[in-house]
Amino acid sequence: xxxxxxxxxxxxxxxxxxxxxxxxxxxxxxxxxxxxxxxxxxxxxxxxxxxxxxxxxxxxxxxxxxxxxxxxxxxxxxxxxxxxxxxxxxxxxxxxxxxxxxxxxxxxxxxxxxxxxxxxxxxxxxxxxxxxxxxxxxxxxxxxxxxxxxxxxxxxxxxxxxxxxxxxxxxxxxxxxxxxxxxxxxxxxxxxxxxxxxxxxxxxxxxxxxxxxxxxxxxxxxxxxxxxxxxxxxxxxxxxxxxxxxxxxxxxxxxxxxxxxxxxxxxxxxxxxxxxxxxxxxxxxxxxxxxxxxx
Numbered sequence: 001x002x003x004x005x006x007x008x009x010x011x012x013x014x015x016x017x018x019x020x021x022x023x024x025x026x027x028x029x030x031x032x033x034x035x036x037x038x039x040x041x042x043x044x045x046x047x048x049x050x051x052x053x054x055x056x057x058x059x060x061x062x063x064x065x066x067x068x069x070x071x072x073x074x075x076x077x078x079x080x081x082x083x084x085x086x087x088x089x090x091x092x093x094x095x096x097x098x099x100x101x102x103x104x105x106x107x108x109x110x111x112x113x114x115x116x117x118x119x120x121x122x123x124x125x126x127x128x129x130x131x132x133x134x135x136x137x138x139x140x141x142x143x144x145x146x147x148x149x150x151x152x153x154x155x156x157x158x159x160x161x162x163x164x165x166x167x168x169x170x171x172x173x174x175x176x177x178x179x180x181x182x183x184x185x186x187x188x189x190x191x192x193x194x195x196x197x198x199x200x201x202x203x204x205x206x207x208x209x210x211x212x213x214x215x216x217x218x219x220x221x222x223x224x225x226x227x228x229x230x231x232x233x234x235x236x237x238x239x240x241x242x243x244x245x246x247x248x249x250x251x252x253x254x255x256x257x258x259x260x261x262x263x264x265x266x267x268x269x270x271x272x273x274x275x276x277x278x279x280x281x282x283x284x285x286x287x288x289x290x291x292x293x294x295x
Contacts, residue, residue, distance in 0.1 A: 008104075009036025010236055010283045014270045015097060016040050018290045019234045025094025026050045030081035030219065033103040035063045041097070042071055049073055052087075056080045056127040057106065080127070082211075082218035085226065093226045098219060099236040102206070104282065114206060116182040116198040122175065124206045134205050135176050143167045153213070153241065154204025158189040162201060178202075203239070216242060220249045224260040227293040232265060234290045243269075243287050250291045262291035 015037060020027070023046045029038045032053030041051055053064055053076045064076040077087055081098060106126075107114050113123030113134060124134035138146070143163050150159035165188040166175065175181055185198040207213060223233045233250075237243040248254040250262045270288040277284045 008280045008282075009033075009040070010099065010101065010280070010286045011270060011272050011276070011288050012037060012040045014266075014288055015234055015236075015290075016044050018265050018270075019095045019097055019232050020044050021230060021232060021292075022094045024048050025231075026052075026092060027095040028052045028054060028084065028088070028093060028097070030054045030084065030096060030098040031100070032060050032064060032076065033057075033099070034060070034105060035067060037097055037099065038067065038074070042067075042073060045073065047073070050075070052077060054079060054081050054084065054087075058128065059105070080215055082215035082222075084219060085222040088226050090225050091228050093231055094228060095232045095234070096219075096223050096227065097234045097236075098216075100212070100216065100242050101236065101238045101282075101286070110178075113178050114202070116178055116185075116196060116202050119177060119179040122178055122181060124202075124209050126210045130210070132209060134209050135174070137205065137209055138166060138181065139170050139174050139176075149208045150201055150204050153207050154200040155241065156200040156204065162188045164188075213241070213245065216245055217249075220246070221258070224258060224262075224293065227260075229293055229295065231293050232290060233262070233293070234288060236286055236288045238285050238287075243289070246289055250289065260293060261295050263294050265290040265292050 020041065023044065027041060027050065029041060029051065032038055032055040038051060038053050045051065051074050053074065056079060058078060061078060067074045068076060102114060106112050110118040110120035113120045122133065122135040122138065146166060147159045147163035150156040150162060156162065162185055165184050169175060169184050175184070182198045185201050189197050191197050227233060235246045237246060250264070252258060252261055272283040272286055
């Protein structure tokens with residue numbers, strides 16, 4: 001999960017220099033957010049090129065509308081990026097970018113409920129139109145389901161103990177604030193490092209509520225079908241579970257029925273420069289992989 005601070009798109013130069021092979025091409029920014037990557041891509045593209053922004057968060061519409069008014073090359077889709085295949089024709093795209101991090105404007109808004117450091121409702125939905133919030137999930141799921149998600153998605157060593165505590169506490173009264181969930185976690189595990197004890201748990205719940213791993217897998221399969229030969233896919237991930245899915249996919253080791261293949265662009269992965277990490281600490285865990293469709 002990213003740190004607080006002013007929102008700044010991650011590894012912009014590495015993305016732009018390696019994603020855009022055809023300046024007249026058709027590109028998609030699957031996680032438009034506040035438009036950081038999109039603005040940079042548009043600067044690089046020629047006048048006949050196209051860029052489509054996708055974001056499930058309706059709050060992105062405000063920033064997207066600013067771009068729509070100024071640039072005829074740009075269009076916007078308010079949807080989950082896992083649904084990308086319903087919006088484009090096969091082999092019609094020259095490049096796809098997805099940034100899997102949560103943006104600072106989401107994290108820093110207490111009402112969105114993403115942060116254990118801010119008191120707010122236990123929400124965590126990327127799209128407010130989704131029915132299941134973190135509050136619903138944490139109060140309705142079985143003890144086994146909670147422990148499984150915390151262990152597998154959050155890589156949380158104390159998953160069972162935390163799940164026991166959550167279920168015991170919700171029997172007393174529903175868990176409906178970030179502060180109360182954070183307090184339950186803090187009372188359930190020792191604090192042995194600078195990392196806040198609630199970090200993995202909040203991330204796991206957020207990823208489960210928003211089906212983030214399923215969305216990623218859907219996007220990867222769709223990218224293989226939608227990219228032209230020579231088209232490029234750039235994925236920025238922020239922890240090992242996401243990066244492992246991306247890495248295995250581009251190596252052809254996972255996901256059903258692949259009849260396409262990729263080769264890597266540049267090094268096996270890109271990391272932010274030391275200067276960027278100092279300027280923007282939230283970038284420090286980012287890993288960028290860029291691949292080109294070869295068949």
